Amino acid sequence: MEIQKNSFLSIEQLADRLYGRTPRTDGAKTTEGLTFQEILEQRSSGETGALKLSKHAAHRLNDRGIELSMEQWQRLEGGARKAEQKGIRDSLVIVDDLAFIVNVPNQTVVTAMDSTQTSENVFTNINGAVIM
Secondary structure, three states, X not given: OOOOOOOOOOHHHHHHHHHOOOOOOXXXXXXXXXXXXXXXXXXXXXXXXXXXXXXXXXXXXXXXXXXXXXXXXXXXXXHHHHHHHOOOOEEEEEEOOEEEEEEOOOOEXXXXXXXXXXXXXXXXXXXXXXXX
8 A cells, every 4th residue: 555645734625625625724714704813802802792683683673663873772782781791691771762682692682672562561581681
């Protein structure tokens, strides 16, 4: 049996060549456009990134005709930060007459409603509330 010497350092490099994939480099970007090093620096510095809307929350805002001003959005983000500081996992954040359920670890608004949809004033599956 003859062993062939080649320049492959790993099985991944061999698979990349076999399947015609472009090999990853040290500065490879994630789907968010950040390198691993940039993500690592953000996480270690405590920077968690911007609050985002789930597909469900975006649909609810659209269906219910709720429009947020930049000031309201900033207050919502501030409420999510306060909830995070207090160790809240799933928070009700109230901004003016709008109510938002925020999954704090994922920095995601799960659903949104205005005062007309909160007639019963009952919110489930939360472990804290922030009124902004």
